Amino acid sequence: MKAFIFDLDGVITDSAEYHYLAWKALGEDLGIPIDREFNETLKGVSRTESLERILRLGHRENDFSLEEKEKLATKKNSHYVSLIAKITSADILPGIETFLSELREAGYKIGMASASKNAQMVTRQLGLLHAFDHIVDAATVMDSKPHPEVFLKAAEALAVDPKDCIGVEDAVAGIEAIRAAGMFAVGIGERNVLIEADIVFTDTRDLTLENVLTRI
Template identity: 35%
Template sequence: MKIKGYFLNLSEVAQMSNFEQYSGALFDLHGVIADTSKYHLQAWHQLATELGVEWTSTLAQSVVGMSRSDAVTAILHAGNLERQYSVQQQTALGDHKNEMYLKLIAHMSPADILPGVIDFLNDLQQHHFGIVLASASVNAPLEIQRMALESYFPLIVDPATLAHNKPAPDIYQQAAAMLNRSPQQCLGFEDSQTGLAALNAAGVISIGIGEEAEIATAQVKLPNTSALSLANIAQMIG
């Protein structure tokens, strides 16, 4: 691990900030591992347009990090259309959006991995952190495969098994349980208000990546994925 030109081992980092208590790393996917949020937003935008719902910045911000069904509900609510669609029809709308999304990511590859992510994942593995992907997207396993990241993410939470998705804490509680760790022993990585709300509610150390306004509720704030390192995080927690 390198910081300010020096190499640190994990025991030294632990002395800096009692960092040794953390041994799990729980990741969102979109905007944290890969820049695919734009494809999700493009597909949701297209669905809203088809429904005659005005696509605003507020609506776009609200659907980031949401499950498919919750995002459909948000779009219908924005257009006062909730009562016009049955549960089955809303599911069909979500499936239609997913079809559009899958077409957009058909050529996804390791080139879509954000800067610094591979180095950070290697850093985590070298220091024996358990790693879990905790994305609200049911497409997450496919995207991980297309980016050739399976060796880093053998554990992926299935959002279909959850009673409630983000911003509820369920997904991160389950991710921690998959590692046989408590949420308080884990670091969580998110780029949206919805995801950070889930981390904070679960009791996971929340690490926000991105613009200050979007990650204001994070306990640790990083401007971009290039800033990801255990040394940086240990110093900021300490």
């Protein structure tokens, strides 16, 4: 293995909560209640597809033009950006900084493959831009997860064959994208949820090079 490629939300930092709050607020405006269980189906999915899923939930998928949908997605993002404006290095998930440093010292290339268009901004606020050799986000891909494009682009940018990459994700769609890219999949979460992952850690504190490599 030559490279590790990370998702952002739920792996590097828990900004997923802010996505939930922003979508919940938009849902309330549209008269579509969104609970945490439904929000799980939005994790790792693009903003556009998330909106489509919410509109289908409320049987309102045919109520808006493409332009109106774009405005709704922009409204959600504006709310999200305001919520994450105060994110700092204190919001990095436990063990992640140590793991990134360990990978750098061991000579691995490090990339990010995020479904968020705000990945650069969030990573900068976390003080982690220096830790990644390349960041691919939703603004630079055509197809969202579970399509493998974002992971394949990250591997290409790192000049590493996908089969020599390890992807780290917390969402079902993300794990599916990693597998579709031909990479080794490390899940962060519950084994009974991330069933397609090669290995699963319930806590980011358990992410160490030894713990990963001994399970490949």
